[in-house]
Each structure stands twice: as structure tokens, then as C-alpha cells.
Amino acid sequence: MTPMKEDYLKIIFELGGSHKKVSNKEISLGLGIAAGSVTEMISKLADEGLVVHEPYAGISLTAKGQKYAAELVRKHRLWETFLVDKLNYNFADVHSEAEILEHQTSDRLATALDDYLQHPKHCPHGGVIPSANGKFPDVSHRLLADAEDGEEVELERFLDNHELLTYLEELQLRPSETVKVIRHEPFEGPIVIEKDGSDKKINVSYKAAHNIFIK
Amino acid sequence: MTPMKEDYLKIIFELGGSHKKVSNKEISLGLGIAAGSVTEMISKLADEGLVVHEPYAGISLTAKGQKYAAELVRKHRLWETFLVDKLNYNFADVHSEAEILEHQTSDRLATALDDYLQHPKHCPHGGVIPSANGKFPDVSHRLLADAEDGEEVELERFLDNHELLTYLEELQLRPSETVKVIRHEPFEGPIVIEKDGSDKKINVSYKAAHNIFIK
DNA sequence: CGAAAAAGTTAGGCAATCCAAACTACTCGG
């Protein structure tokens, strides 16, 4: 298993390949690799029994591919947690480091890191850390953008995008915080919220609110 | 810079390429790569100004190559220290993990790790950790095997070899311990030593004693 | 010294992975 193959598996996983078919194009865009190269690599992964590929119809993960991808996500998120909790990185900056380290992490190292971090359940931006056997619970897909005015919600998870996370860091929002939704400004305007126990209003842009998942 | 090029630089450094010429053969044996492939890679490194290569005469590092190699050694040893001090690896097991991680370590990560470990001076088997600018002090080249009977010496550094380190772990020897040399058994027999403040005799094999450096 | 051995270099190939371009198969609007 090469790092590149791992990247293919992981992006298919992230695009939902565990429960639906993913298109060549999505992978191509996600990895920034030409479509032809994607087809080629997919057929190798299919030969190895990691994905199922029906020509022209889409690509999805086999159970084996799913497990492998979950292990990668586990390693990735353990590193992110380490970087934030121990090395004092801010949570917007950890993604790219973790992206690289995950490919070089033995199972033994992942276990040792997990112990050292005292078995964290979530990474810094709220993603669930799969268990060592590749299991992971379902996560919420409800967006902050879709919360009702007046509702109190818990921020669960932010998409792992540098720009978004930098923005949220400035707004001092973190996963697992409880916030109250005050109102939705019209015409794709911001969602106005208050942090629990404060009455300071925070404007979360329309776009950002579509990248924040709530419980 | 690819990981393989880094491996070439590092082995040249370890073979003494900072202060003398290293042969193709040493590199070939050290990396387990065919001599022809070594020649090829060396000429690429020479093009990049990292090594100087005089055909048939040997290979040595330029200042630039030296600095780069020292940074790699730094990263390697920081990881080793982390694995032993924080993740409770035993010191015989860290080399291979560190070997992989070092190639994926940004300068920022190395700095953060160094801070977190509180600027260790030595890695677990006693090697000096070069500073961030690639500087590193001279180290002792005196072998335990060459100590006089009756002499008290401090163990400085063990060669980074899994088999050796496992053996030394069994003997409960660690860098920076002071030991007294009792006698050298004849015919390449063991060197008999005592740990400071104990009168328990420890036999260190002839070969191992040639892989242990003392102050 | 001079030839065999050792060390080093060169040449031809192979595998992985990428790309661009050509070709094929869907799909959607008129």
C-alpha cells in the first residue's frame, strides 16, 4: 500500500464511498489528479479488493477498503489531537501536518499515541476518531445553517478546511460548545448566534454555517 | 527533496562524509541498493550541490548537504526521544519508526517537538541532537573495548542497531551511566564491567564493546 | 610489472504514477 493509494481510499471514504457511489470526477477534483490517472488507479484498487468499480457508474469501498480508510482517518485525527493538545498548534494548522504523518504511522505507533492522549473521542475540529478496528459511529449531518431561530444547539464538527478553521478560530468557536441561534439574516446573510452564558452576538457567515455540523 | 535522496544524504553523513570521502560501496551496502543505482543518485545530488563527487575517488558532503543531513539527524533523534520519553517505547525499538517519521517532519514540527521535549541534548542511545541550524558538537570516538582495566568511564553513545540495543537493554546499560572496567577476557572474550555503586559484574561481548562509545 | 580482483560507471529495462489527448458512453434539452 503506497501513500497515494491511501490518499485515494481516504478521499473516497470522505466523499461517502462507504454508503454510496462516488464519481471519478469528485476524486479527480479532490486530489487534483487528472481523470485518466484516477481511472487507472481505481482499477488497481479494485484488483486489490479495496473498491468496487462499475465502469461509468461510480466507485465505492468494499468492507476491506472501508476498514483501511477508517484506520487512516484514525491516525490522521490522532495526530491532529496530539498537535493541538501537546504541541500547542492551533486547530486550523494541524491538517496538513497530520495528512503527511498519517501515512507513516504504524499500528503500534497509533496505539501508543492513543494511549498517551488518553483515548480521545474527537479530533480538534470535532470529527469522531474511529476505533483501532476501524469502527466509527454515525455522525450528525445537520447543519448550523439549518437550525431554527431561538434553538440551542451544540456545535459538533467543522469541516477540515484551513480557511474555514482560521475563520472559526477568530470567532472563538470550538466543537462541543453550546450556542443559541438568534436569527438568520436574509439573502444568504450571516447566522447570528450567542455562545452559552454570554450575550455577545457572533455573526457566522452563511457559507461557514453550511460547513458546521450540529447535534 | 525525496525521502530516498534524504536517505542518501544521511548515510553519507553517518559514514563521515562531512570530513572525508565516502565510497560508493559503503553507501551501497548501507542502504542495500545496487552500486549502479548509487552512482546515478549521487550524480543527481551533485547536480543539486549537496555532494561533491569525483569519479572513482569518492563522495563527500558540501556545506549545504551537511546542514541538510544534520537537520535530518536532528529530526530523527527528536522523534526517538519522543517515542521513549513520552510514548514509553523501549530504546531498541525506536529507530525504525523515527527513520520513517523524520522524512515527513516540517521544521515547524521539529521546533514544536523540541520545545515539548524541553530541548533534549541527546537521543535515547546517546547521540547528540544537532541544533536547528544544523550545528552539532564533536563526539567521542573512544570505544569501551579500548578502555583500560580499572578505569572508570562514562558510557556516551551506542550505535543505533536494533540487535545491539536489545542486548544492551537486557544488560540494563544506558547512555550516561558510569561503569568501572574490571578486565578484558582474552581471545575476543567479553569486557567485564561493574555499574557505578554496584559490584555486580556485567559481561559485555567483545563485539558490543566495539559499538559503545565512552567519554 | 602486470594480471586478477575489486570498485565504480554506463547502458538497457522495469514498475509505479503522473499527464495530455483521443476516444467512448451516458444524459439532457429541444
Added chain:
DNA sequence: CCGAGTAGTTTGGATTGCCTAACTTTTTCG
């Protein structure tokens, strides 16, 4: 329901880094 546009696949070519085998240079030793 057909043709244009989009998506997907195939093909041919580049690059990196490895190998083996052949060739060249240097060293060693009788």
C-alpha cells in the same frame, strides 16, 4: 429521440528510482 456537452476510459509518453549486466578504472599482490 437525437445531438451536444459532460463524464469516463484508453492510449502513449514522461519521470523517478530501482535492478542486472557489461564495461572501465583502480588496487593489490605474486
